[in-house]
Amino acid sequence: MRISKKYKKIADGYLYFSKGYTNIDVSEKAMEDMYSFETFGFPRIKYNELQENGKYNAYAIGKHWMDVTISMWREDIINGNLTKFELLDDPVIPVFVKTIIPKLPIE
Numbered sequence: 001m002r003i004s005k006k007y008k009k010i011a012d013g014y015l016y017f018s019k020g021y022t023n024i025d026v027s028e029k030a031m032e033d034m035y036s037f038e039t040f041g042f043p044r045i046k047y048n049e050l051q052e053n054g055k056y057n058a059y060a061i062g063k064h065w066m067d068v069t070i071s072m073w074r075e076d077i078i079n080g081n082l083t084k085f086e087l088l089d090d091p092v093i094p095v096f097v098k099t100i101i102p103k104l105p106i107e
Contacts, residue, residue, distance in 0.1 A: 001032045011035075013096035014062030017069065024058035025051060034059035066097065074104050 003011075011031050018024060034057060037045045045057050047064035076082035087093060087101045 001036070003032060003035050007035055009094075009096045011059055013066060013094045014059040016062065016094045016097065017065040018058040018062035021056065021058065021061055023055050024061060025053060025055040026058045030057045031059055033057060034063070070097075070100060070104070073101075078105055 008031075011034070014034070015026060018026075030051070033043055033045055033051075037043060037060075045051075045060045047056070047060040049056075051057055073082060073087060077084065084101050084104060088098055093101075
């Protein structure tokens with residue numbers, strides 16, 4: 001399966017949010033499975049379910065926690081506890097994730 005460069009950047013964002021987890025699969029196959037799931041709806045992948053290899057899909061975990069984190073950022077920006085500039089200025093946040101930040105609500 002051919003995975004686009006754009007999706008690989010997205011996948012890097014997912015891995016950022018799955019760091020610190022153990023027993024995770026960061027293989028090319030895990031990324032292909034996540035790509036296929038997001039594109040075609042199969043194979044079914046859930047962030048909290050073991051795969052056939054006995055590991056969790058790191059990309060699914062990362063996507064889950066990326067979504068949760070961005071929702072919290074959105075609330076913090078609306079409440080005045082955080083600015084987009086603070087997020088954009090953070091050197092640790094992956095480039096793909098920084099492309100989402102300008103789309104968050106106005107501070």
